[in-house]
Amino acid sequence: MRLISLMQKDEEFIDLVGRRPTVPLKERIIEIMEEAPKGTTFYYDFTEVREVNGSGIHEIVVKPLQWLYENFKLHDKYLVLKNLSEEYDHLYNIQITCNKEKVSVLSFNGESYEIIGSKAGAAQIELLKLIYAQKQVSASDLAATLNKKHTLIATHLTKLYEYRLISRQEEQLQEGGRQYIYSSLF
Amino acid sequence: MKLLSPSKLKSIEDIHVWLNNCAALAAKMQNNQKLKVDLRHLKWISPAGISTLAATLHKLTLQYDVRTLIPENEHSDKVIGYMERMDFFKICPPEVRVAFENSCDMTKYYKRHRNDQTNGLSELKRVKDYKEVGPLQKSIRDIMRGRISPNRVSDIASIIGELANNAIEHGESPCFPCVQYYPQQKKVEIAICDYGKGIIESLKDFVSFTSIHEVVEKAIFTEASGVEHEDRGRGLMEVQQRTFDWSRISQFYVRTHDSAYQVFPNQIQKIETGDYYFGTYFYIVIEMP
Numbered sequence: 221m222r223l224i225s226l227m228q229k230d231e232e233f234i235d236l237v238g239r240r241p242t243v244p245l246k247e248r249i250i251e252i253m254e255e256a257p258k259g260t261t262f263y264y265d266f267t268e269v270r271e272v273n274g275s276g277i278h279e280i281v282v283k284p285l286q287w288l289y290e291n292f293k294l295h296d297k298y299l300v301l302k303n304l305s306e307e308y309d310h311l312y313n314i315q316i317t318c319n320k321e322k323v324s325v326l327s328f329n330g331e332s333y334e335i336i337g338s339k340a341g342a343a344q345i346e347l348l349k350l351i352y353a354q355k356q357v358s359a360s361d362l363a364a365t366l367n368k369k370h371t372l373i374a375t376h377l378t379k380l381y382e383y384r385l386i387s388r389q390e391e392q393l394q395e396g397g398r399q400y401i402y403s404s405l406f
Numbered sequence: 407m408k409l410l411s412p413s414k415l416k417s418i419e420d421i422h423v424w425l426n427n428c429a430a431l432a433a434k435m436q437n438n439q440k441l442k443v444d445l446r447h448l449k450w451i452s453p454a455g456i457s458t459l460a461a462t463l464h465k466l467t468l469q470y471d472v473r474t475l476i477p478e479n480e481h482s483d484k485v486i487g488y489m490e491r492m493d494f495f496k497i498c499p500p501e502v503r504v505a506f507e508n509s510c511d512m513t514k515y516y517k518r519h520r521n522d523q524t525n526g527l528s529e530l531k532r533v534k535d536y537k538e539v540g541p542l543q544k545s546i547r548d549i550m551r552g553r554i555s556p557n558r559v560s561d562i563a564s565i566i567g568e569l570a571n572n573a574i575e576h577g578e579s580p581c582f583p584c585v586q587y588y589p590q591q592k593k594v595e596i597a598i599c600d601y602g603k604g605i606i607e608s609l610k611d612f613v614s615f616t617s618i619h620e621v622v623e624k625a626i627f628t629e630a631s632g633v634e635h636e637d638r639g640r641g642l643m644e645v646q647q648r649t650f651d652w653s654r655i656s657q658f659y660v661r662t663h664d665s666a667y668q669v670f671p672n673q674i675q676k677i678e679t680g681d682y683y684f685g686t687y688f689y690i691v692i693e694m695p
Binding site for chain 2: 235237238239240241243270271273274275278283306308309312313316320
């Protein structure tokens with residue numbers, strides 16, 4: 221995973237509040253995303269961040285996520301939020317904006333993770349949890365585990381991949397043909 | 407010329423009366439003329455009144471040669487005491503502070519012992535730069551922490567932060583926020599006012615409308631924005647949503663351009679129309695569940 225630092229040189233922390241101060245930072249983030257190798261998973265470390273509000277989150281979290289959604293075929297890149305602060309209530313604030321803007325992102329604190337935002341539906345979140353428990357899995361494995369149709373599972377997995385919540389690699393099968401192996405981002 | 411204050415500067419209606427008085431005066435006066443601001447009859451003032459008075463006095467002293475007549479009535483001790491408690495005299499224009507100091511013994515207020523420094527009060531501030539908005543949110547979070555639930559603290563900090571950013575960016579003016587928590591009534595009063603160009607002047611060229619009130623409505627309920635080619639315009643929507651998310655009976659008032667409005671969860675209602683005066687004056691009362 222590659223850190224995108226949100227702070228400027230010599231800063232001890234950053235507040236993600238308001239539009240005007242956060243627009244240049246968003247532009248820098250998207251530039252970094254564009255230039256990185258295909259398949260890169262980026263993360264923000266929220267120990268760098270103090271106060272946030274809706275406008276700041278929209279610029280720094282939502283807009284880069286929307287860029288990743290729009291460019292997933294060409295770039296295949298991902299974003300994860302690490303170490304959200306309880307003191308500054310980051311999870312609640314990010315959740316509000318992500319729900320409203322219909323984007324989803326994963327936050328991770330080293331031990332547990334949260335799915336933030338309302339882009340992924342309940343059935344997809346259930347699959348996501350299985351993937352993050354098993355780390356790597358195919359649609360066939362999941363269909364067998366859940367006793368559900370392969371096509372249904374494959375459709376959900378494709379969506380989760382497009383939502384940038386899981387990655388995938390194509391694999392050659394011994395019996396002929398190909399399948400995707402879906403992986404957690406961390 | 408003389409600008410007379412009402413006896414009360416508490417409610418949105420009182421603020422509207424005061425701003426109409428300011429507007430009537432602005433129509434008659436030339437820059438740099440002498441102006442007496444007569445506060446002698448001021449008996450009651452709320453956080454919203456304090457914020458409004460600070461914003462308008464800054465605007466008036468930019469334009470005119472202001473002389474202030476301080477409160478002089480049976481309630482003046484309480485009014486001046488509350489203004490001092492809210493740090494009004496740290497924030498108001500220096501010539502206003504000097505008028506108070508020359509007219510009464512202000513040291514008795516300045517030297518008072520503030521027993522409770524952590525009583526859920528965020529005193530009046532002057533915020534003029536984007537860099538000050540994060541620290542402002544943090545100071546509100548620190549003051550409110552432990553008094554109300556963490557998510558509500560975030561809502562209040564975020565409301566103030568969004569409105570402060572709007573004043574600086576769209577109003578092109580400093581703003582004057584203050585917050586008071588009333589534990590017995592379980593409510594929080596938020597006031598934040600500026601002397602900028604107002605919602606209508608900053609947005610009217612970017613939205614279609616049949617009446618100017620529709621511009622205010624679009625500012626609050628849609629993603630209408632005065633900044634073209636950028637996906638934004640959510641600040642006031644977020645303020646409205648966070649105000650009502652936990653309690654539908656919260657009260658949200660705004661005075662801008664020439665009218666005072668009450669904002670409800672799905673609509674705005676005009677309270678009164680008067681005359682144009684600078685600024686946007688927000689007064690929000692959030693009921694705690």
